[in-house]
Amino acid sequence: MNFVCNTDMTERLKKKVLIIGAGIAGLEAAVQLMNLNYDVEVIEKENFYGGHVKQWFKTFPDFQDTKPLIDLIAGKPDNLNIHFGSVPGFAEEQNGIFHVITDKNLHIHADAVLISTGFELFDAHRKEEYGYGIFNHVITNADLESFFQNGFPETGKLSLRFGFIHCVGSRDAKAGNLYCSKVCCATAVKQAIEVRQHFPDSEVYCFYMDMRMFGKQYEELFQQAQEKYGIHFVRARLSEVNQNFDQSLLIKVEDTLTSKPMKMSLDYIVLMSGMEPSVSSQSIATLFGIALDNEGFIKVSKPFIAENITEKKGLFVAGTATGPKTITETLNDARSAALAVHQYLNSK
Amino acid sequence: MSDKKFGFSIHSDRQHNLDLADKRLYRKIALMEPSLQRCIFCGGCASTCTASAFTQMSFRLISLHLRRGNLKEVKSYASKCMLCGKCTMVCPRDINIRHVIVLLKKEFSGNEF
Amino acid sequence: MELTGKQKIWEKYQKEIPSDSYYYARSCIRQNFWPGSENTFIKILREELGKDIKDEAHHTTCTGIAYHSDVVPLETTMTVVARQFSLMSESGYEHFVPSCITSFGLYTEILETWHEHPEIEQTIRNFLKESTGRTFEKPKFLIHPSDVIYSLRYEILKKARYRLINIETGRPLQCVEHIGCHYAKMFPDAGVGGAEFPHVLAGMVEAWGGEVIDYPERRSCCGFGFRQYLVQANRGYSIANTKRKFESMEPYKPDLIVTNCPGCPYFLDRWQYVISEMEGKIYGGDGYGIPALTYEELAGLVLGYNPWELGLQMHQVSVEPLLRKMGFLYDPADKYVVGNQIIQDRPDHPDVLKVL
Numbered sequence: 001m002n003f004v005c006n007t008d009m010t011e012r013l014k015k016k017v018l019i020i021g022a023g024i025a026g027l028e029a030a031v032q033l034m035n036l037n038y039d040v041e042v043i044e045k046e047n048f049y050g051g052h053v054k055q056w057f058k059t060f061p062d063f064q065d066t067k068p069l070i071d072l073i074a075g076k077p078d079n080l081n082i083h084f085g086s087v088p089g090f091a092e093e094q095n096g097i098f099h100v101i102t103d104k105n106l107h108i109h110a111d112a113v114l115i116s117t118g119f120e121l122f123d124a125h126r127k128e129e130y131g132y133g134i135f136n137h138v139i140t141n142a143d144l145e146s147f148f149q150n151g152f153p154e155t156g157k158l159s160l161r162f163g164f165i166h167c168v169g170s171r172d173a174k175a176g177n178l179y180c181s182k183v184c185c186a187t188a189v190k191q192a193i194e195v196r197q198h199f200p201d202s203e204v205y206c207f208y209m210d211m212r213m214f215g216k217q218y219e220e221l222f223q224q225a226q227e228k229y230g231i232h233f234v235r236a237r238l239s240e241v242n243q244n245f246d247q248s249l250l251i252k253v254e255d256t257l258t259s260k261p262m263k264m265s266l267d268y269i270v271l272m273s274g275m276e277p278s279v280s281s282q283s284i285a286t287l288f289g290i291a292l293d294n295e296g297f298i299k300v301s302k303p304f305i306a307e308n309i310t311e312k313k314g315l316f317v318a319g320t321a322t323g324p325k326t327i328t329e330t331l332n333d334a335r336s337a338a339l340a341v342h343q344y345l346n347s348k
Numbered sequence: 349m350s351d352k353k354f355g356f357s358i359h360s361d362r363q364h365n366l367d368l369a370d371k372r373l374y375r376k377i378a379l380m381e382p383s384l385q386r387c388i389f390c391g392g393c394a395s396t397c398t399a400s401a402f403t404q405m406s407f408r409l410i411s412l413h414l415r416r417g418n419l420k421e422v423k424s425y426a427s428k429c430m431l432c433g434k435c436t437m438v439c440p441r442d443i444n445i446r447h448v449i450v451l452l453k454k455e456f457s458g459n460e461f
Numbered sequence: 462m463e464l465t466g467k468q469k470i471w472e473k474y475q476k477e478i479p480s481d482s483y484y485y486a487r488s489c490i491r492q493n494f495w496p497g498s499e500n501t502f503i504k505i506l507r508e509e510l511g512k513d514i515k516d517e518a519h520h521t522t523c524t525g526i527a528y529h530s531d532v533v534p535l536e537t538t539m540t541v542v543a544r545q546f547s548l549m550s551e552s553g554y555e556h557f558v559p560s561c562i563t564s565f566g567l568y569t570e571i572l573e574t575w576h577e578h579p580e581i582e583q584t585i586r587n588f589l590k591e592s593t594g595r596t597f598e599k600p601k602f603l604i605h606p607s608d609v610i611y612s613l614r615y616e617i618l619k620k621a622r623y624r625l626i627n628i629e630t631g632r633p634l635q636c637v638e639h640i641g642c643h644y645a646k647m648f649p650d651a652g653v654g655g656a657e658f659p660h661v662l663a664g665m666v667e668a669w670g671g672e673v674i675d676y677p678e679r680r681s682c683c684g685f686g687f688r689q690y691l692v693q694a695n696r697g698y699s700i701a702n703t704k705r706k707f708e709s710m711e712p713y714k715p716d717l718i719v720t721n722c723p724g725c726p727y728f729l730d731r732w733q734y735v736i737s738e739m740e741g742k743i744y745g746g747d748g749y750g751i752p753a754l755t756y757e758e759l760a761g762l763v764l765g766y767n768p769w770e771l772g773l774q775m776h777q778v779s780v781e782p783l784l785r786k787m788g789f790l791y792d793p794a795d796k797y798v799v800g801n802q803i804i805q806d807r808p809d810h811p812d813v814l815k816v817l
Contacts, residue, residue, distance in 0.1 A: 028459050125466070128657040131467030211388070223441070227385045230378075232415065235389070240657075242677035245712040248675045255364060257412050264366035349741040350812035355693040357699035358739060 003239040014039040015345045018100055020284060021326055022082050023051025024327065025319025025334040026116035028076045032338035034079070035249050038345065041110070042082040043102055046281060049074060049082060057148040059327060060190035061217040073331070087280065091287045096314060096348060102253055111348065112314045112341050113114040115298060119275040119320040120178070122169025130168065130271055131241040135249060138241060140168075140273045141184065144191055148198070154269065161169035164188045165238045165252060166208040168293035171276030179295050181274030182324040185212040188272050189225050204231045205266070208236055236262065240314065241269060275324040278331060288315055297323045308337035316341050358384065359394040369417030377414065381448050386441040387411045393445055395434035403428045407435050407445055410452070467658050474645075474655035474659035478612040479602050483514040486545060488561035489522035491723035496770025498558055498757040502606050505760055510616055515552050519817035520545050522560065525567040529654035529687040530538035539581075540588045542571050542581045547589065547597035557600035558609060563723040566643025569651045572599060604643065607756050609654060611661045614668040622765030625671030627716065633672040634716040637751070638662035639706075639729065641722025642682050662756060663718055669763050678709035685724035703732045706752075707744045714745055717783050718753040734777045737813035748815040750778040760787065769795045779817040 001312060007032060019026045022044035026219075030040045043053045050070040074080065079194075086102040091113075095097070124132035124140050131138045137155075166188055170181040180265040192204045209232065213219045230246050231262045236253035248265045255262040260341065264322050277296035285292055290310045293299040298321045308316050317335035319330045372404035378384050387408075405428040413421040429449045436445045485505065487499050506512040523540050527533035549557055559565050563742030575582035590597050610617070623633040638734075640659045644696070645652025657680065663673045684702025689695040706729075720726040730753040737743050745751045753776070756761075761771040768789070772795045773780045784791055797804040810816055 030470060071447060080411070088376075125469070128470055128655065131466070134658075137467075170353070223386050227382060233388070240680065242679070244677060252363075252738070255412075258364075258416065260362060260364050262366055339450040350738040352738050354696075354735060354739065356695065356697040356700070358736070359697045360703055361701065361705060387703070 005252055015111040016041065016109065017112045017114060017341055017345075018043070018098065018108050020088060021045075021051070021116040021118055021280070021319070021321070022049035022080075022317060022338060023116060023118045024053050024070065024073055024086075024319075025118070025330050026051075026114070026335075027080070028071070028331050028334035028339045029116060029318055030080055031073070031075050031187070031334055033341060036119050036342050038342075040081060041108055041307060043086040043088065043100075043106075043108075044084050045087045046080055047084045049077065050086075052053075052121075053070050053327065055142065055145060055328055057145045058190070058194070060186045061215070061221040063194075069327075077125070088284060088287060092312065093288075093312070096316065105172075108263070108282075112316065113161045113288070114289075114337055114341060115281070115288075115315070115317045115321055116312075116319045117280040117286055117321045118278055119281075119324070122175065122181075122273040122276050122280040124168055124271045124273050126148060126175060127168060127271070129240045130165070130219075130238065130272060131243075131249075131268070133135060135243050136247065137249060137267060138269045138271065138273045141187055142273065144195075144270050148322075151196075157201070157267060160163055160267040161265065162192070162195050162199075162202055162204045162268045162270060162288060163249075163264075164192055164204070164270045164272060165205040166206065166272050167237075168271040169210065169276065177274060177276065179324070180210070180212065183326055184272040184274055185210075186215065186218050186221070186326075188270075189213070189218075189222055190229075191270065192227050192231045193221075193225050203316075204229070205264075206231060206233045207236045207251075208233060209235070215328070234262075238243070259272060275320060278321070281321045286313060290315060295323070297321065306340075308333065308340045314344065316344075364414070364416060369415075370419065371415065371417055373422070374414040374417075375421060377448060377451050377455075380451055381444055383441070383443040384411065384414075384448050386443055388441060390440060392438045392440060394412075396434045396438050398432045398434060399428045405429060409451070410448075422452065423456050426456065429443055470658055471654045474660075476604075476608065476651070476653050478604055478608050478653075479556045480612070481512050482554055483512065483556050483558045483609065484549045484600075485516050485606070486516050486520050486523070486557065486559045486564065486725050487557070488547075488559070488564065489517075490526070491561055494723055494727045494775075495755050495772055496775060497761070497770060498755045501757040501761045501766065501771055502560070502610070504766075505617070505757070505764065506613075506619065509620055510613060514558075515554055517552065520548055520670070522527055523561070523564045525561070525563040526687050528567065529563070530691060531688060534731045536585070536588065538567070539574075539585045540569055540592065540636045542568060543585050543597045543617065544593060544595060546599060547593075547595040549569050549600060549801060550598040554599075554773060555601040557603050558606050559603075560606055560723075562605060562607075562641030563643050563724070565603070565651075566604050566641075566647055569648050572603060573648065575599070586808075592660045599786045600704060605661075605721065607644075607661050607665075608653060610756055610760055611664050614665050616650060617760055617763060618668050621669065621761055621763045623787050623789055625759075625763070625787070627786045629786060633670055634783075634786065635674050635714060636666045636671040636692070637674050637676070637679075637710050637713075637718040637724075638666055639683065639718055639742060641720070641724050643723055644721065647659045662721055665759070666719060669759075674710065674713045674715055675712055676710045678706045681706055681709075683725045683728045685722075685728055694751045699728065700732050700735060703728045704736055707733070707736070710751075711744050715751050716786060717759075718751055719756055719759050720753065728751045730777050732808055733812055734814050738811065741813055743814060746782055748779075749782050750814055751816070752776065752778050752780045752783045754780070765789075767791065767795065767799070776815075778814070787807065 016039040019042045022042050033040050087101050090101040091104045096111050100108045169175045213222045235256045239252050242250045291299045300307045318334045391408045396407045399405035410425045504512045524533050524538045528538045532720040645656045649656035684699035717726050733750040
C-alpha cells in the first residue's frame with residue numbers, strides 16, 4: 001500500500017523513534033533516546049503518563065512516593081512529545097520506515113518503534129471462589145493502593161483483621177497463568193506493613209505458597225514485617241471465601257506446616273492479583289505482525305543477549321510487555337532498549 | 349439427651365479455628381524474646397535437634413503451635429528439650445531458641461513472671 | 462453481599478434446558494425416602510404444564526451407589542448406563558432426565574469419558590451388544606429434573622396457590638438451599654450457575670417468593686458419600702459433616718431447607734433427630750427442627766397440593782410448622798390415611814425432637 005510522506009526524507013536531520021506506551025519504561029527510554037539526539041514521539045492510551053506506577057502509593061522496599069519518582073524519570077514532561085488518549089490503529093513498514101496512524105488520525109513516520117505497552121492486572125473476578133465482587137471487603141492489591149491514596153471507606157470497627165492472599169491469578173493452572181508474577185510477594189509485605197502503620201490496632205496475616213523475597217533488601221523487609229510489625233505469615237493456600245453472620249469474611253485454608261485444615265474470620269481480604277500480558281500488547285503485536293510467547297507476552301529475539309529486540313527489524317520492546325518485572329528491572333530494560341535502538345539506527 | 353445406642357458417635361471437627369486460638373502465651377514469650385517473631389519455620393532447628401532423633405521433638409512445631417494456641421502440644425514438645433543449643437547455632441534467622449525453651453519450661457512448671 | 466457479582470457468574474454458566482419430551486429415569490433409593498416426590502414431578506409436568514414425559518418401567522438402577530462404593534467396576538456401570546440410553550432411544554426420546562443427582566453426575570461423567578476416549582465408548586457398545594443384543598444412542602440433552610423445574614419456575618408461579626412468604630410476619634421465608642455435590646462440582650458447566658454459586662434451587666426459591674440464606678458452609682457436602690456411611694460404625698463421619706452445616710446455618714434461623722438430591726434431604730432430615738438424641742441440640746423451629754424438603758415437594762406446596770399426597774408425613778422433622786407459616790390449608794386428620802383406611806398406629810415420639 002502506498003502512502004504519502006509529509007516531509008522529504010533527505011531534509012530530516014534527526015532520526016525518529018516512535019514509543020508506544022508512556023509508562024515508566026516508555027518514559028525512561030524516551031529520555032535516554034532524546035539524550036542521544038533522536039527525535040522521539042510517544043503515544044499513550046490513557047490521558048496521563050506513568051502507567052501503573054502512578055496508581056501505586058509507595059514503592060518497595062524503601063517506601064518512596066511514586067509521584068516524585070515518576071517526575072524524576074520523566075524529567076521535564078513538556079520536553080516529551082506525548083500524544084495522550086491515542087492508540088495505534090494502523091501500522092506498516094516499508095524500506096525501513098514505519099508508518100503508524102493513531103485512532104485520532106495522527107500519522108507518524110519513524111525509523112524505529114519501541115513497544116512499551118506494559119501489563120494488566122489479573123481480573124480477580126475470575127477466581128469465583130474468592131468472592132471478589134460478591135462479598136464486601138474482598139479487594140485486590142490495586143484497590144488497596146487506591147485506598148491508601150484516596151482514603152479507606154468507613155468500617156465502624158476499631159481493630160481490623162486483614163488477610164493477604166498471595167498468588168491470585170499467578171502460578172495457577174485454573175487461572176490460565178502458570179508463571180510467577182514476581183513482584184506480588186514483596187508488594188504483599190509492603191502493603192501489610194502499610195496496613196499496620198495505617199491501622200495500629202490491626203492484625204495482619206499473609207497466606208502464601210512461597211515467600212519470594214529475591215531483591216535487594218526484600219528479605220530484610222520480610223523480617224521487619226514480622227519483628228517490628230508483628231505480621232503473621234502462614235504457609236497456606238486459600239480455597240474459598242464465605243461470609244459470616246456478622247458480615248465478616250470466613251476463609252478456609254490448610255495450615256500446611258501443621259497439616260491441618262484451618263479457618264478464620266477476617267474483616268478485609270486483599271487478593272494479590274498478578275501481572276498478565278496486556279490486551280494492548282497483544283493487539284499491537286497483531287498490528288505489527290510479531291509473535292507472542294507461550295505465556296502471551298511479546299516474544300523477544302534471544303534470551304539474555306537480545307531481550308529488547310523482536311523478530312521484526314527496527315521493532316523493539318521494553319518493560320513488562322515481555323514479562324513481569326520490578327521497577328528496577330523495568331528501568332534497566334528501558335535503558336537497554338534505548339541502547340539497542342541507538343545501535344540499530346546508527347548502523348542504518 | 350437420650351440413652352439410645354446408635355452404633356456410632358459424631359466425629360469431632362479437626363478443622364482448627366484460628367479465631368478461637370489463645371495467643372496469650374505466644375505474645376508473652378514474644379515480648380520477652382522478640383527474635384521469636386522472625387521464625388520462618390524452615391525446620392533447621394528440628395533437623396539438627398538432638399532429641400528429635402528419639403522423641404517427638406521439633407522446635408519448628410513449638411514455634412507454630414504457640415502461634416496457633418495449641419498449648420498442650422507446646423508443653424509436650426518443650427518437655428523433651430535438653431537445652432543442648434544446637435538449634436540456636438543453626439537458626440538462619442538468629443532466634444535465641446534456648447531462651448524461648450527456658451521461658452516455656454518456666455511457664456509450664458508454674459513459675460509465673 | 463453484592464448480588465451483581467453472583468449474577469455475573471450465573472450469566473456465565475447458563476445451560477440449555479429443553480422444554481418438552483422428557484425421558485424420566487426414576488431413582489432407586491429416592492422413591493423409598495421420598496415416595497411422593499417423583500410422582501409429583503410427573504404430575505406437575507403432565508397435568509399442570511401439559512408436557513410429554515415418559516415414565517419408564519423397564520429401567521434399572523444406574524449402579525451409581527455401587528460405583529461410588531467400589532462394589533461394581535466402572536465398565537459394568539457404563540454398560541448398565543448404556544442400556545438405559547438404549548431404552549431411551551427405543552422409546553423415541555432424546556432428553557434424558559435422571560431423578561437422582563448422583564445418577565446425573567454419573568451420566569455426565571460417563572458421557573465426558575466417552576467424549577474424550579471414543580475407544581472406551583466403542584468397548585461399551587460391544588459389551589452391551591454381547592450381553593443384551595442392544596445398541597444405543599447417546600442422549601442429545603442430559604438434564605436433571607431440578608433443571609426442568611428451574612426452567613419452568615415462572616410457569617409454576619403462574620399457577621401458584623401459595624408463596625414462600627411467612628403470613629405471620631409478611632416477610633419472605635428464609636430458605637437454605639442445598640445442592641447435591643454431583644450436580645456441578647465435577648463439571649461446573651453442567652450446572653445452572655456453575656459450581657461455586659449454583660442457581661438451580663436459588664432460582665426456584667426466589668421466583669416463588671422466598672429468600673435464600675448464604676451461610677458459610679453453604680457449599681459443603683452433607684457427608685452422604687456412599688462408602689463411608691454404608692457401614693454403621695462409619696456414620697459418625699457422615700453425621701459430623703451435616704452437623705457442621707447445621708451449626709453454620711443456625712444463626713440465620715432458616716424456615717426450611719430445600720435440596721435436589723436423594724441422600725442430602727435424607728441426611729438433613731434424619732440427622733436432626735440423631736443429633737438431638739445424642740447431644741440434646743435442636744437447630745431451630747422452636748424445638749421442632751428445620752423441615753428439609755425436596756424441590757418437588759416445595760413445588761407441590763407452592764401449587765397447593767395435599768401435603769400428605771406429597772409424602773410429607775414421611776419426614777422425620779415435622780413439616781406442619783412450615784405449613785402454618787405459609788398459611789397452607791390442609792387436613793391434619795389426613796396424615797395417617799391410606800386409601801380409605803385410617804392407620805391407627807403412630808410412630809414413636811423421639812425423646813428430644815418435638816414432633817406433631
